[in-house]
Amino acid sequence: MKHITPNEVEELVSQRNDQSIIDVREAEEAAAGKILGAVNIPLGLLEFRLQDLDKSKEHILVCRSGGRSAMAANFLENRGYKVMNMTGGMNDWQGPTE
Template identity: 45%
Template sequence: MKTMDTTELLALLDANEDLNIIDVREDDEVAQGMIPGAQHIALGTIPERLAELDTAKPYIIVCKVGGRSANACMYLEAQGFDVTNLEGGMMAYDGELEFK
């Protein structure tokens, strides 16, 4: 499984890279702030929402600390997706937040 740390992610965000970030946390966690531009798909809903994702795009998967996103990455990789797990998750992320 590919991984990146928050320093790498912040560098990509600062460079205005076109990123596809999926936040797999629950609704109450997402309400506390998300990485700007991230798409919220709670971990338990990924199988039913696969049609919303494109196997041609790379995705960065994030959760609170990295465990649930690692599970999501394993599942999505098995479905043919190019995914990268954000190590340390939102607990390690100290960049800008977006509230939805």
């Protein structure tokens, strides 16, 4: 599994690249603040939302500390998706949120 730091994700967001960021925290957690443009798909619902994910794109997975997003990354990687886990999660995020 590939990893990406919060600073690297912030740089991608600031450049307005067409990155896919998936926040796998519960809806209540994401409602308190998520990375700009991130889509909230709670870990428990991920297997039911695979049709919403483009296999041709690389997806950045985010959670509170990096544990759930690592599980999500493994799940998706095993199904042929290109993914990166954001190390440290939102605990280490310093950028803007929505």
